[in-house]
Amino acid sequence: MRGSLKSLFAGAVALIAQPALAQPAPAPVPVNPAPVTTAASAVPIPVPAAPALTKADVDAWLDGYLPYALARGAVAGAVVVVVKDGQVLTQRGYGYSDVEKRTPVDPEKTMFRPGSVSKLFTWTAVMQLVQEGKLDLDADVNTYIDFKIPPRDGKPVTLRNIMTHTAGFEESIRGLISSKESGAPLGETLKRWVPHRIFAPGTTPAYSNYATALAGYIVERTSGMSFDDYIDRNIFARLGMEHSSFRQPLPEKLKPLMSKGYATAAGDPKPYEVIDAAPAGSLASTGADMGKFMIAHLANGGPLLSPETTNMMHTTTLSILPPLNRMALGFYEQRINGQTAIGHGGDTQWFHSDLMLFPKENVGIYISMNSSGKEGVTGAIRSTLVESFADRYFPMERIIKAGVDEKTTAEHARMLAGTYISSRRPESSFMKALDLAGGMKIAVDDKGNLVLPFKNTGGEDSKWVETAPFVWEEVGGHGRLAAKLKDGKVDWVSIDAISPIMMLQRPVWYASPGWLTPGVIAGLVILGLTALSWPIGAIARRRYGAQLPFAGKELKAFRLVRGFAAVVTLVLIGWVATLASMMSDFHLLGGAMDWAVYLLQIVGTIAFIGMVAVAAWNLLLVWTGRRGWFSKLWSILVLVAAVVILWAAFAFHLISFGVQF
Incomplete structure (x- = not known):
């Protein structure tokens, strides 16, 4: 599921799980990074010529990065797939799917758990039914279900709210992942407890596995077949994804193909993870099958969706905090080097994945790892992979120039300083006490610069320049930070890595972990x-x-x-x-x-x-x-x-x- 929930206790609720905010990866410096020109530079640095995006070059680049990164991070195995122009450019397996048996990862046959990347299949199913006229993105979801989702501020939840993670639900954690034999029926899981609505619909990104499971239940009830059957028939069968399944437990014929999951490469294998909110993260799939899914979306929907529906899904975005990345209909946006990429990341407890499409270039890249590794390393490995891929093959000169004078910048930084909590959080139960882990703190150094609680990939403090009022850019990186003011005070803060799915908010004074x-x-x-x-x-x-x-x-x-x-x-x-x-x-x-x-x-x-x-x-x-x-x-x-x-x-x-x- 998107974001390791372990981070809810480790501080900055649900943030550490995001790729750009993970612990620093023991990985090499990216090859041919996009040059950055700061305000102090007198002459712009020319962009180096990009290598041709060929199988030979990508294979050499991946082989120079991933084996070392996985070994240093104690990750047992990984699969990477790159697609281009409707074809698989390369698919590579690294390390082992079973450490004890020394079984190598096979991108054609080894199944991984992509976690919340599963949601893209659920969203695709929703859009298929929208295309058929059976679902309305703006209708009250109570129209489609057999229990009640109460309104908030007089407004109902819609599928558009759900697909943009603005339904307003608090975080639901109970039964998220277990090692039991099979998951509970989807309807039973949803009716057991409806999370409280803590935001008005359409106003605040607050990532929700419950809401995604609700969308899957709507697919189930509208189609007249189980969610698993629907996905098998309308997505897997159409794409020839023969080694993929949402079913828990896995079908017998697929069990031998399933990679083991590990805490670290030297640890014991873990039981197969069962996810009650199955549409939110229960997929198991090979790298080759995930390549087929990427190709279909890059091909205007291929056999899954019409070009019009695909375009609507990919480009209908919700702007909450400009100019940061936005949420499309199920895909989150990542703007990098002039490219508007769309994708989704995913985590179970042991598997960690990312999928990113570059529609302008007709290119997609997918990575999945079967271990948590040391110190949250998988987040840094995958974010570095995607960013370095873009830097290598789609480079662009970035000129970061201070757009605000030093005095005003220092004042704005002081306005940001303080403690924040995530919009994605438990709110009505004892799990709210996880906020007492400290929240996220933004501070200011003696020079008036922002001090943020995360490092860059090299483990150093990131440097940020205010390029426009209350908008900062990361020097030498791709991050942006922005703040939203209310009554002349900073109310929300977010960064590109998480802005499509959550905001950082000032807590109410009486429940602030700051004091x-x-x-x-x-x-x-x-x-x-x-x-x-x-x-x-x-x-x-x-x-x-x-x-x-x-x-x-x-x-x-x-x-x-x-x-x-x-x-x-x-x-x-x-x-x-x-x-x-x-x-x-x-x-x-x-x-x-x-x-x-x-x-x-x-x-x-x-x-x-x-x-x-x-x-x-x-x-x-x-x-x-x-x-x-x-x-x-x-x-x-x-x-x-x-x-x-x-x-x-x-x-x-x-x-x-x-x-x-």
């Missing part, structure tokens, strides 16, 4: 020390024969404060451990941790509220009694810590009851 995250950490330290003072003090008194100088209410308050402090500390540690476990192993998202969540919700509600009550009582007793200044100061700190933690527990739904998320 609540350090506040909770400080509170945890204070309450932890308070809890520890009880056994440590008891040991010290026993050793020196001292007596506890309290009795009556003061003794009871002494014990209650420390007891509740211990419970609150353990509950917070329990939440961290539970969320970390669930985000590190997606199979735990299907219900295996429900017992822990229920326990933490029950005990936590009592502990968080009780801590404030006993801390307030303790403060009253301390300040009306004959206690020293340190006791009085500490009683204040304990109450403040308890209030901040209670506030965070309410704001991030740790005080709640339920396991739908």
Whole structure:
């Protein structure tokens, strides 16, 4: 699925999973990068002659890049396919599909899981039915389904909203990926829980696997056949994609062709991943079959769609934050070197893929890897592959010139500085607490330059130049960043790599990780020390024969404060451990941790509220009694810590009851 959900816990919710924001790849410098001329350059640098896009040149280029990148990143195997002018230019397998058996990747026969690249097949199916007049992109989706999607701000969800990821749903995570035998029926999955609508439709990109699964269900109900049967008959059969399937488990004849999935190349193979929201990411396919799909879309739809429908699908874009990349109908846009490419990336827990079409050149490129590798390396490998491919074969001089004076640039940078959260996020459940990982922070250095929380491919801080008011471009790269203002203040920020599918937003002040995250950490330290003072003090008194100088209410308050402090500390540690476990192993998202969540919700509600009550009582007793200044100061700190933690527990739904998320 687009974006590893592990990133939801690792900070900057759902961002690390995006290719351009992954950890730096241990990859070579791109060959023939597009020259960049900055404002300081007196003479533009000429563009080097592009090599001919031939099989021999692409093979040599790929062989010089991928084996080293995969080995350094601990990725077991990969497949790459390049198509041009209606033909497969080259298809290459690298590494192993089964490390133990030393089975090499065969682009004709080895099946990979392209994750959310699967969505392009779902969107193609939707557009086929639109073409037949059976679906209307602008009709209320409730017209086509047997349950209710409530309106938001009086507006219904439409298929156009769904295909542009502006339906407004919060992130739905439960049961996303599991290792069970098969997926639940699609209708059952969708009716189990309808995610809350947190944005008005058509206003805010917020990537949604649930919404895509809903589109697949509409295909199912409208066509009168199962989603799997529809795709088999109307896409795979038409293209001769004999080694592809959305079915879970795989058909018996295809199972021997399936690559193993790995965390790293040296690790044990992982079970086949089952995705309940199947239309959003359950495809398994060979590189050769994916080449056929690319050729069809580049050929004005080929046997899948009419040229008119294909053109509408590829070029109907929604502009949310100009001039950044936009979302087309199912494809996301990537403008690079004068080319308007369209494509989609995808991730399961173990497989990581990208597909990009260059319609002007009638060229497409696809990569899929069967391992997560070290430090999120697959994101950098695939983004570097696509960008370097464009730099090599479609080079263009880029002149990055400051379009704003230094003083104004510094002021604009200061306006951007702060903490942001992703529009793609859980909002109504305890999973909102993932925002406490810190959100995404934009800072300003002492020279007034933006300091962004990601590196370039070489692992260095990226340098950005403001080329127009509130638009920055990356020097030496292809990234752009832009901000949207509201009432004279920065409201949204995004960058090209994610702008089609999500925005970075200023959180509401009362739920901002900018102050609540350090506040909770400080509170945890204070309450932890308070809890520890009880056994440590008891040991010290026993050793020196001292007596506890309290009795009556003061003794009871002494014990209650420390007891509740211990419970609150353990509950917070329990939440961290539970969320970390669930985000590190997606199979735990299907219900295996429900017992822990229920326990933490029950005990936590009592502990968080009780801590404030006993801390307030303790403060009253301390300040009306004959206690020293340190006791009085500490009683204040304990109450403040308890209030901040209670506030965070309410704001991030740790005080709640339920396991739908």
